[in-house]
Amino acid sequence: MDEHKETLRVGAAVRRRRRAQELTLAAVAERSGLSVPFLSQIENERARPSRRSLEKVADALGTTAVELLAAADPAHTVDLVRADDPGVAEEVSAEAVVRSLVRGHHQLHAEEFIGDHDPGREFQLRNDVLLYVTEGAVEVEAEGRAHRLGRGDTLYLTGGVRHRWRATGPDARVLVVAVAEHIEARDERAR
Numbered sequence: 104m105d106e107h108k109e110t111l112r113v114g115a116a117v118r119r120r121r122r123a124q125e126l127t128l129a130a131v132a133e134r135s136g137l138s139v140p141f142l143s144q145i146e147n148e149r150a151r152p153s154r155r156s157l158e159k160v161a162d163a164l165g166t167t168a169v170e171l172l173a174a175a176d177p178a179h180t181v182d183l184v185r186a187d188d189p190g191v192a193e194e195v196s197a198e199a200v201v202r203s204l205v206r207g208h209h210q211l212h213a214e215e216f217i218g219d220h221d222p223g224r225e226f227q228l229r230n231d232v233l234l235y236v237t238e239g240a241v242e243v244e245a246e247g248r249a250h251r252l253g254r255g256d257t258l259y260l261t262g263g264v265r266h267r268w269r270a271t272g273p274d275a276r277v278l279v280v281a282v283a284e285h286i287e288a289r290d291e292r293a294r
Contacts, residue, residue, distance in 0.1 A: 113157065116174035118146040120164045134163035154193050154201055155221070167228075169212050170284040172203075182206050195220055198273060210286050216277045219270040230262040230282035239275030243268040 121131055128146075132139045137159055144150035145160070152160065157168040164171075184191055184204055192202040199218035205211055215237075226232075234243065236252045243250045243258055245266035252258055260266055268277070 113152065113171055113175040114146045114148045116171045117142075117160055117164070119174070120166060120171065121146075124164065126164070131160065131163045135159040154195055158224075167284055169228075169281070173212070173283050173285050199270075204278075210283050211280065212283045213278065213280045216270075216275070216279065218273055218275060223267070225265055225267045227265045228260075228262060228281055229284050230286060232260050232262075232279065232281040234258045234260075234268065235278040235280070237276040237278055239273075240271045241268050241275055241277055242271055 121128070128139045128142050131137075132142055135142070135156075137156060141150060141156075142160070145152050145156075154168065157171060161168045161171050182205070184206060191204075191206070192200055194200050196219070199216065199220050201220065202215045202217065204213040204215055234241070234252065235257045236254055238254055240251060240253045243252060243266060245258070245260055245264055250258055251271075262282070270277070
């Protein structure tokens with residue numbers, strides 16, 4: 104089995120989500136700012152969307168890129184992701200690379216951000232998330248408070264907390280680990 108082929112199967116997840124919402128390709132194109140032909144190529148596995156394009160599609164479908172990726176791959180018992188594996192690292196900009204550390208439909212999602220990402224993008228994940236700075240420093244805004252994190256610092260956010268972060272230098276490396284969006288986490292506080 105070609106393990107890298109599986110990472111390209113996001114199109115079926117996009118199509119299922121779009122059809123479940125009874126949306127046309129034109130409607131998703133209008134919401135996402137992407138073209139109908141490009142969306143069709145994604146759904147038919149003839150094009151692999153960049154991380155930013157996948158986020159635009161996810162936003163248009165009322166979900167997250169993580170959820171679409173989770174729905175795309177079958178589960179694996181063991182999946183080794185090597186540092187130099189093609190297809191797990193994606194250049195987001197001239198200053199940033201995102202590397203998936205876990206592939207497939209699992210309860211855990213993890214990515215390594217090298218450099219910066221879209222610092223204006225606000226996140227609100229359904230489940231808990233942990234940010235761990237392995238190199239450099241980042242600034243995180245969460246719950247109306249600013250936090251500066253340096254190498255070795257960890258910030259834990261419960262599900263539903265709106266947050267955004269940015270690297271303070273080009274050497275920043277941030278490990279982001281989250282409970283997958285498709286998991287219904289129990290709220291112990293409600294008991």
